[in-house]
Amino acid sequence: MTDCDSFSVSCAAWLSALADDLSSRGGEPPVDTGELVPSDTDAPPLTIPSSFAHSATVAPLAPALTDGLLCLTYRQLQGEVSDLSHALAPLVSAGDRVALQLPRSAEYVVLYLAVLSLGAVVVPLSPDLSAHETGGELLLCEPVLLLCEPRAPDARPGRRADATDRVGGTPAAAAPAVVYVPVRARADGALTELRIACGAVAVGCAPQRRVDPAAAAVLLATSGSYGLPKRVVLSHTALLASARAHRASLGLTGGHEVALAVVPLNFGYCNTVQLVGQFDSGGHLVLLDGDFLPSRFGRLVERHGVTSTLLVPAMLRLLTLGDWDRAYDLHSLRHIVYGGAATSQEILDRIEERLPGVELVETYGQTEAGPRVTTMRRRDRHDRPGSVGRALPGIEVSVRDEEFGVLPAGRSGEIAVRGPGVMTGYYDRPEESAQVLRDGWLRTGDLGRLDEDGFLYLRGRLRNIAIVSGMNVSLEEVEAALTAHPAVAEAVCAVRTDARAGETLVAWVRLAPDAHGACGRAPEAGAPDRQATVLKEVIGFCRDRLSAHKRPRRIEAVAEFPRTRTGKIDRSALHTLSRDSPAGSDVPARTCPKSRRQAVDD
Structure with a gap:
């Protein structure tokens, strides 16, 4: 050569x-016989380029990447x-x-x-x-x-x-x-x-150029365990370790896996399991060439012999509609991995009825962890309802109290994770890195408990994070975008459960005095129309500054916010009401006393 x-x-x-x-x-x-020989899950740390080169040396004629009519x-x-x-x-x-x-x-x-x-x-x-x-x-x-x-x-x-x-x-x-x-x-x-x-x-x-396995490979976006969005530094070692741990958790030992990527490639899962993992093991990566539709999904599974894929909850719901599954040969498909938001048992049961040969695998993780932490297999799901599974091979999970002491099984606290896939830190954020990395452990900002057998159960979040269409959204980032508008004095963003997207965002804003009338008094004649105009301007302002999944579905103007005894905004009251209120309904008056409410939907 x-x-x-x-x-x-x-x-x-x-x-x-x-x-x-x-x-x-x-x-x-x-x-070279054309057969794929996978990398060992316990192989020493390499770089992503050398891992890819190894797979290309072993089986140069094996399919590697398919995108529409392009097959390499x-x-x-x-x-x-x-x-x-x-x-x-x-x-x-x-x-x-x-x-x-x-x-x-x-x-x-x-x-x-x-x-x-x-x-x-x-x-x-x-x-x-x-x-x-x-x-x-x-x-x-x-x-x-x-x-x-x-x-x-x-x-x-x-x-x-x-x-x-x-x-x-x-x-x-x-x-x-x-x-x-x-x-x-x-x-x-x-x-x-x-x-x-x-x-x-x-x-x-x-x-x-010689590449250090411990050097940064990717900076992935995250809403952060605490605070505003930032970039997570993941090394070559971390990405490869996460990809191999995923394969081991599913018992994948061969190199004939065909993964279908349907979510954006900037997602953490794509950067580990589907991209790095496939080329590390000598597998075949197939890209969805268009929007996700059940018919298009079935066509690609049949045409390329897809064995696994990752779907967000909204995609799972689509698979329960129509008779698309009868039109395609789907026998090759063995695993559908899902996560990011709660999925009803009814939807899971309906998919398993349609696809009896497919195992639905629930996962829990976060970008800072590489991102995979736990796997919930089908054999355990019905016996342990509510659990997100056990830690992947090589990953440790513990539950900590406020002083970071280890809590026994059954006690709820903050979830901490340790393993080779954990981030190096946040890019150019040493103080925030030190806040979440402690003695080799990652503080996730999530609440949960472990049972006696090591199965993890989630109990909520310590952080102000929503999951919209499978993507994390920092409520603080949305609030910062709202208050950047000169007419908005204060803003609060909250989460409302949605049957399709999983979670959607609603927001309340206290407008500046000149935006709706004298502060603290009922608006004068014509003020409601002025408020509606301002709220529409705020919505347009958000369209220019925020991605679609980060924009509140509904923005409501209030004269004042409910406050705690120390004068801070009582977020818990707003969050409770946003979960209990149906989408599009007005918030009860007790959340905004002395308020003549005005709401606008995006």
């Missing part, structure tokens, strides 16, 4: 890491990654951060692997972020490069990437360079447009 073989992404550093891996496993690489073997995917690494090398140094703001696509996957191969750090950004949110993330993480779609909002940095932008490894400007990536522009059935966009016209060797 020549140094610049177009099918090789194995630079000298990768080959060295691979040799160390094979030596530690006590043997030479097997002869491990050899082909390796070649794409190598060429993109070569093209991006002049722009990216080891340790740099590179933001990916792309939808679920082969382009995202190839660039993800290419960035990691350069020793850089991937910063996944949701494609649904508003321009304001995107700007905030870029300021927080300071990436040297932003890879996004051409239709990115004009408010995003517009400086084109060029190799001359870097001198001596130092960025020429604080704003990131931008490469606009055409997604799924594949008239020739290949990633030609991606290559052209990144300047990968000529084939070349990727730079020889």
